[in-house]
Amino acid sequence: MNLAVVVQRYGAEINGGAELHARYIAEHLARHHAVEVLTTCARDYVTWRNEWPSGTEQVNGVTVRRFPVSRERHPEDFAKHSERIFTLAHSVKEELAWLESEGPTSPALIKHLASSGSTYDYVLFFSARYYHAYHGWRAVPAKAVLVPTAERDAAMGVSIMAPMFRGVRALMYNSFEERAMIQAIAGNREVPGVVVGVGSDVPARTDPDRIRTQHGIAGPYVVYVGRIDENKGCKELFGHFERYLKQSGRDLTLVLVGTSIMDIPDHPRIRHLGFMGDADKFDVMAGARALIMPSYFESLSMVALEAWGVGRPVLANGRCDVLRGQCIRSNAGLYYESYPEFAATLHAIEANPSFNEALGRNGREYFRTHYTWPVIVQKYQDMFRQLDDENARGVSRTIEPLPGFFARRRRTLPPADEVLAQAPQGPVVPQRRQPPRHQGPSHGARDQQTPREQHGPRDQRTPREQHGSRDHRGRRGGGR
């Protein structure tokens, strides 16, 4: 089977969430199929400047075909478009202009798909919100499989997104929350879709003592892994952690792993180890009492999955529906929405070894059941098989045509913020099975794979309304 993976950036050194996700999927599918990656020459996600040469190269054994970006992104221009689309009534033409300003605008990539699309059996598009996904889907609708990697972002409420969600052949969701949001916005329940996520190569053995010795870490510690950024909730984390140390008097250290783009407090119990390779990262996580994920917006936290993979519990920001849902479904982590909750949950995790170990065991089991590579690859294989069956039966998707010349310019579309606000919020909570009568209580009766969609009670405001304002790149909160 010939597969194409289309993603905005691609490279062994790129660690962005969707890009890394795409690379992992491409590399693992390449063991079973002929995989070609179609991407741009951009390395920087802010400007999409052409930094790699166009043409073909091999990255970790996968063929990568790069196409130039015709127009760099201007943050001010993009922010202006975003402001209009997200907050005011607007037209389809303005939405298309917004998409072009967001980028990465690469007509050459779209042209290649239109001309050579027939050589691929299926084309996997990563990141629904970008130019390449929308126009690429329109070029090869009959082969398009979308991996949306969508956060709860106003971009998902832009009206041109809904026909894409309805028009692709299949959707590979990252989480149940993402699926619920997209299905509510687009009404695409009939489109084949499965919650997959991404796997991780978690080592069978780790050596935390090596890292402790190497970096002089003594005593218990909790770890944060990722970009150290205010948009990732790190500022709040530092505040909460310092307050916790002051009030509790606990002997606990916060270890930070990742590149920092904000000031880190000068505190003896906050240690920044910088960027680390996978081996070191897993060793640090394995030795920690817990992984803390303070981010408000995640479509799928790979780091949290990796922490569960090494048997460590997770303390997550409860305002992020996805993280909260994962904690509930896995029974392997707690979550907080305020300082008192942070202090109580952190204390519960770090001061109770039995509880900590039980959470870790649940996490390891959750990871083993849902996020090991054989499981992930099998889900993709099953989906391809299902689409093959549909092809054999003559099932196809049709593209909804764009409005005409005048209709395209009519400002009748609602603000994307309003559209998104109508989508359900909160984690998708698995429905408990009722214990059978006269047979005693049932233990662990949870349907992990297909939880019924029950959204927990939440603040009626969207997370974006509660936190964060639109940044200079025209996005709000923790996106890019």
Next chain:
Amino acid sequence: MADFSLRSDQIDVEQIMKQIRTRIKEKRGVDYTDQEIRELASVKLERFLDPRAVRSDLLAAYRRQRPPVPLPSLPGPPENYAFEDVTIYESHRGPLRWIRKLLNPLLKLLFNPNPLIHVLNLQSKINDYTWQTMAAQFDRVGQRFVTRDELDTLNYEVLNNLVLELTKLGIENRNLRMRLESMGTRLDFDERRQRAFEGLAQFKPVAAPSAVPSQADGEDDDDGDGAEGAPGGAGDAGRPGKRRRRRRGRKRGPEGSPQGPQGQQAQPSAGSQQDRPASAPSSDIPNTPSGGGSDQQ
């Protein structure tokens, strides 16, 4: 949270989070600062007080309803005139005043000006009186307003303090209720533990099995000689198994001395025991379930 051992399948994160949040909610209020209490009093009183009884925006509404309004000053009166009997004939021109005086009888022949002069004179006096009265009333009302404003300020302070104190009391009430529940739980636990210990403790009577016949002997002795059966007798000391008996309601003689002179002399220490009330337990009486020995007396 105390350390506890858990099986993985026993963990329900949702339930744990509910418990944590409930605890946080209950614990709140224990360490509120005055400033926080003030904020609570002005913003979220309904959490602690009955919202049907006390309005949470009481102070704000009070401030809105009673803005301090300065009392306007009363404008001065127009200049009053003095009207006398010669006023209508007056003139600053001397010849004209002379002619008017000369022709005054002729005027009085045509009509009588005196009532007119009288009325106008009276009106002038009425004007003076009205103005003075009104000014006095205005001053009084002004004074009332000033007093009322001062009282309002006082009321505001009282209400403010009342709301604050009610808030504190509400919080304290909750804390006390929690402490009471905690103490009740501990008390129940102690009682249960006490009962468990009592159940575990093995009963060991002071009287050994061999004492039963000696007790019977003692009863025989009592039957034979009531006076010698007085407790604390020397003969009892050498018989540990014998039940001591004490006569209830034993009356003293008219002189206040014991009836038997022997008892007074031979048992000096026994007098103190006999002086006890009948219901006072004797330390020498073993606590037996039957306890019937003394009743036989």
